[in-house]
Amino acid sequence: MTDAREPVTGIEVPIYLQYEFTAGAALTRFLAGIREGRIMGQRCPRCSSVYVPPRGSCSRCGIPTEEEVQVPDQGVIESFTIVHIPIPGNPIKPPFIAANILLDGTDMACLHLVSEVPTEQVHVGMRVQAVWKPREEWDYTFENIAWFKPVGGA
Amino acid sequence: MRDAAIIGYVQGPQQRYAGAANESELVMPVVRDVMAQVGVSQSDIDFTCSGSCDYLQGAAFAFVEGLSALATVPPIKESHVEMDAAWALYEALLKIWIGEAELCLVYGFGKSSPGELRTVMSLQLDPYFHVPLWPDAVSLAALQARALLDSGAVSERDMAEVVVRSRANAQSNPCAQLKGSTSVEQLLAEPTFVSPLRRHDCPPITDGASAMIIASADVAARYCKRPAWVRGIDHRMETGILGARDLTRSPSTRLAGEKAGVARGKVDLAELHAPFSHQEIILRRELGLGDDVPVNLSGGALSGNTMMAAGLDRIGHVAAQIMAGKADRGVAHATSGPCLQQNLVAVLEA
Numbered sequence: 001m002t003d004a005r006e007p008v009t010g011i012e013v014p015i016y017l018q019y020e021f022t023a024g025a026a027l028t029r030f031l032a033g034i035r036e037g038r039i040m041g042q043r044c045p046r047c048s049s050v051y052v053p054p055r056g057s058c059s060r061c062g063i064p065t066e067e068e069v070q071v072p073d074q075g076v077i078e079s080f081t082i083v084h085i086p087i088p089g090n091p092i093k094p095p096f097i098a099a100n101i102l103l104d105g106t107d108m109a110c111l112h113l114v115s116e117v118p119t120e121q122v123h124v125g126m127r128v129q130a131v132w133k134p135r136e137e138w139d140y141t142f143e144n145i146a147w148f149k150p151v152g153g154a
Numbered sequence: 155m156r157d158a159a160i161i162g163y164v165q166g167p168q169q170r171y172a173g174a175a176n177e178s179e180l181v182m183p184v185v186r187d188v189m190a191q192v193g194v195s196q197s198d199i200d201f202t203c204s205g206s207c208d209y210l211q212g213a214a215f216a217f218v219e220g221l222s223a224l225a226t227v228p229p230i231k232e233s234h235v236e237m238d239a240a241w242a243l244y245e246a247l248l249k250i251w252i253g254e255a256e257l258c259l260v261y262g263f264g265k266s267s268p269g270e271l272r273t274v275m276s277l278q279l280d281p282y283f284h285v286p287l288w289p290d291a292v293s294l295a296a297l298q299a300r301a302l303l304d305s306g307a308v309s310e311r312d313m314a315e316v317v318v319r320s321r322a323n324a325q326s327n328p329c330a331q332l333k334g335s336t337s338v339e340q341l342l343a344e345p346t347f348v349s350p351l352r353r354h355d356c357p358p359i360t361d362g363a364s365a366m367i368i369a370s371a372d373v374a375a376r377y378c379k380r381p382a383w384v385r386g387i388d389h390r391m392e393t394g395i396l397g398a399r400d401l402t403r404s405p406s407t408r409l410a411g412e413k414a415g416v417a418r419g420k421v422d423l424a425e426l427h428a429p430f431s432h433q434e435i436i437l438r439r440e441l442g443l444g445d446d447v448p449v450n451l452s453g454g455a456l457s458g459n460t461m462m463a464a465g466l467d468r469i470g471h472v473a474a475q476i477m478a479g480k481a482d483r484g485v486a487h488a489t490s491g492p493c494l495q496q497n498l499v500a501v502l503e504a
Contacts, residue, residue: 024176
């Protein structure tokens with residue numbers, strides 16, 4: 001009898017960890033605002049930069065940002081990409097537009113979707129505004145905004 | 155090689171639950187306070203190194219978010235260890251030794267409250283043979299304690315005495331989480347938690363952060379009247395296979411202590427990173443510290459165990475005693491991994 005064995009190519013080790021995640025004081029205020037349809041940022045007391053979503057600190061100055069600032073749900077596309085490949089687990093069907101959007105009065109772009117515009121017409125510098133989901137669907141999430149669309153239509 | 159010294163250290167409050175505070179909200183106060191203590195700002199710092207572990211709070215790239223606590227414009231030189239920040243200190247010391255930095259910021263933070271810490275810690279084990287069994291951190295320490303008790307070298311009374319002294323010492327540490335007066339008899343009357351460990355033999359679960367500033371010999375005197383010079387530092391590790399170790403001993407600690415030069419002079423005090431009571435007895439023995447050496451005047455990890463900062467805290471507390479003129483020479487120890495697997499020993503002098 002030979003001692004030939006099948007190579008062991010894998011073992012299954014299921015790992016489950018449960019966490020009570022906390023967003024942080026600043027992000028909690030942001031989430032509470034977005035729940036009510038308001039976009040709340042925070043302003044740095046030193047350099048006046050406004051951050052959305054806020055992290056509680058100015059990463060330029062390394063100091064706490066405590067002043068709350070409500071910012072409009074309009075801004076400018078700072079950069080964008082058109083995604084043509086499906087992303088596993090993502091319910092959005094390609095092609096879709098992911099964009100860095102600089103909301104008016106803020107100093108840090110936030111990532112969101114852009115829609116209601118032919119992909120060939122989207123461009124850096126395009127003014128966009130939020131399209132909110134129906135109020136009854138609002139929760140503690142940035143997804144209360146379904147996507148951004150060009151101001152005044154494409 | 156150039157000398158380097160610790161010139162500032164701040165421990166944040168050690169809390170069971172830091173509430174909603176995120177990484178940067180934990181780190182910002184200690185960084186701000188240590189900068190104020192030394193009289194510098196981020197722009198004076200040549201190199202920044204931190205220690206943390208994203209598994210603790212279950213947030214991917216939490217160590218990057220922690221950087222939001224720093225002034226990073228213009229860009230800074232920065233590094234991170236997925237270990238206790240005592241090892242971040244080691245990396246920062248290297249930068250000074252080789253002449254790449256004069257001033258370094260080191261910080262460590264841990265938010266253990268969001269997860270089940272003893273289970274989370276099992277993921278640091280060998281992934282093929284240990285992790286599938288989910289041996290939690292407390293049970294592994296209990297295996298070690300049982301072996302130690304059975305060897306006859308240590309009694310449950312000895313372990314309780316460590317706890318009594320730690321809790322009493324912690325009363326002078328405003329940041330300590332567990333403190334107070336108790337007695338060996340009171341403690342031994344408590345039921346076992348994970349036999350033979352009682353709850354008080356185990357460290358509390360802690361949220362917190364600590365920060366330190368170190369300097370080269372060229373600039374230390376500019377910022378600190380009495381720097382705590384790092385005269386020796388060494389770290390050693392043992393196999394990750396627990397069954398291959400004699401858990402009643404810590405040869406890595408012994409060797410690191412020898413290389414760091416613990417025995418080269420009188421030891422005024424020591425801070426030993428012993429999360430479990432019996433481990434302090436092992437460490438004391440391996441480092442050759444006599445009964446006359448005060449150990450863990452801060453209360454030690456039994457009084458507050460901020461994961462990824464508790465080792466740095468041991469070094470920081472020795473440094474603080476030296477900087478305050480209360481000691482001339484001290485030994486600090488940090489550990490990582492299960493049952494004292496990895497050990498770092500530092501000798502600090504005035």
